[in-house]
Amino acid sequence: MSTGIGELSDRARDIFRMVVEAYLESGQPVGSKTLARLPVLNLSPASIRGVMHDLEVAGLLAAPHTSAGRVPTESGLRLFVDGIMQVAEPRAEERAAIEAQAQAGGPIEEAISNATAALSGLSACAGIVLVPKAEPAIRQLAFAPLSPRQAVAVLVGSDGSVENRVVDVPEGVTPATLAEVGNYVSARLSGLTLREAQARLAEEIVAGEAALDDAARELVARGLALWSRDGQRRPVLIVRGHANLIDERAADLDRVRRLLDELEGKEEIARLLDQARHGEAMKIFIGAENALFALSGSSVIAAPYRGADGKLVGVVGVIGPTRLNYARVVPMVDFTAKTLSRLMA
Template sequence: MNSPPVTELSDRARDIFRLVVESYIDSGQPVGSRTISKLSVLNLSPASIRNVMQDLEEAGLLSSPHTSAGRMPTETGLRLFVDGMMQVAEPSAAERAAIESRLSATGPIEEALTAATAALSGLSACAGLVLVPKREPVLRQFGFVPLSERQALAVLVGADGSVENRVVELPRGMTPAALNEAANYMSAVLTGQTLSEARVTVEREITQGRAALDAASGELIARGLALWSEDGAQRPVLIVRGQANLIDANAAEDLERVRQLLDELEGKEEIARLLDSARSGAATRIFIGSENKLFSLSGSSVIAAPYRGQDGRVVGVVGVIGPTRLNYARVVPMVDFTAQTLSRLIG
């Protein structure tokens, strides 16, 4: 259902809607007309407020879990609130100091990224997420293990000790001796290069006829490097911290939703793809509930912001995931500040 623009709501409806959303975000419970009458300075009776809330429900902005219960914002209502009514405040001095202190320690950038997720998780009472920049391994050693006449297991060892295995299709006429020749060539010529650098080197040497390889070996090397590069680009690295924060006092009433969310967090690749879609944005993005099919069952929200490297290009995304009733006005600037701090640290 398409919601009406904020400008089409009357002042009274807008004030009541804002109070319902803010009260729901604060308590996690449906909000009744009597509660709104005590909160507001509108001098309206509970009956009058109830009528306005009914109109907001018919507009698709509020819903009622039970006939006698109060009302809570729908995902459509939350989107309207976030886009058109939310008053965002800067992180407090204490929040900024907490984030900066966690990220200021010297060490590998991975440690800073892990610290960023922990800081966001602790401050937001959500789970912290960070999409790590895709880093190509520096190559140290290669090997090929024959599996059949048409397939071999290609083994790549990185300078950091990481080991990658891939099954590659062998060109016709590839002999065990040619496999060894290809492996020896790769180890001798390509050691110390990244995958992308190695691909350029191989293409240049083959084109210029300088590679001491037959056609089958050259084809195998090019095929193996292409496979490794493609797989690496499609395998984002995601760090998640603070899943326990998702099981709050209100979660006892909705354990199935929490279980579903925790299951979704186990599927890091899907979460990483969602965060990766925030790389193209210039600012913080907010995904609410079933707006993304990944969270259609758990009803969760993600707030994510890109962070940049030395050349100003986006290299990763940092954010949080939590229930749709999370405090957007507080968490959005917190995520944005963390992304800015990471950008300064990396840049």
């Protein structure tokens, strides 16, 4: 088990921090001679090697086979991010670039996507954003019988979208009842979103104004609930800047290919980001801490953003190699999330 930050001596902590910072900067293993040249340490290479060996035994550093230097383990990176790293505010030009893209006009989805693209470019990672599935207004909700106990529900949205579902039909529903349901929705619920339609139906039932029998009311409620549930379960994941993951610094192309494959599995990544959406603060997933990125050894930095009512709406962040400049990228992600929250307000 890895050592905690409180168990490190001041000397070990300083050397560990310098190894991690040098590795994140260069991507190369860091040797004792490199650190010995730093005036702030005033230690011999032999003394530094002894401390680095202890850090390796503690599970915080590792020695690649091809080098005498050390690199931080994923546990070491976690310790650095949680207990040592000092973050700085994004630079003025970085803040301006993100805000300019977010406020460029156009549909809100486009503004969110553009801000994510700006974040991707500034961080040299793939930018990711989880947005709720758009909820179109209802134009028509119709049911066609399949069998005595099943029907096909057809939802036509105001945006022209058409979706079909097979639903169980309450006992006592006849083809005439199905037609009655269609007429009711067209007359009373057309033009409303699913959430608004559910609220309207509930109000009319309480007020005794829903001109439907019990079976028909149940069928309408069941259909509206089905699509509302689906919408909540299917957030939309936008990935921008795949190309940032492939450049001359990508020494391990197999790892990059695995990461790109993982990015194709958007549903899995959306599930991962949903963990951040249900939290209050930023989430940082490092390498094998999450099974999804165990093979590619990638890191995800993600922060939730909020809507006008203050409720959590989506998540924005980046995916890249574990060798990220966390001190720079973490506040950049946080600033993007706050910018999107202001945009949604």
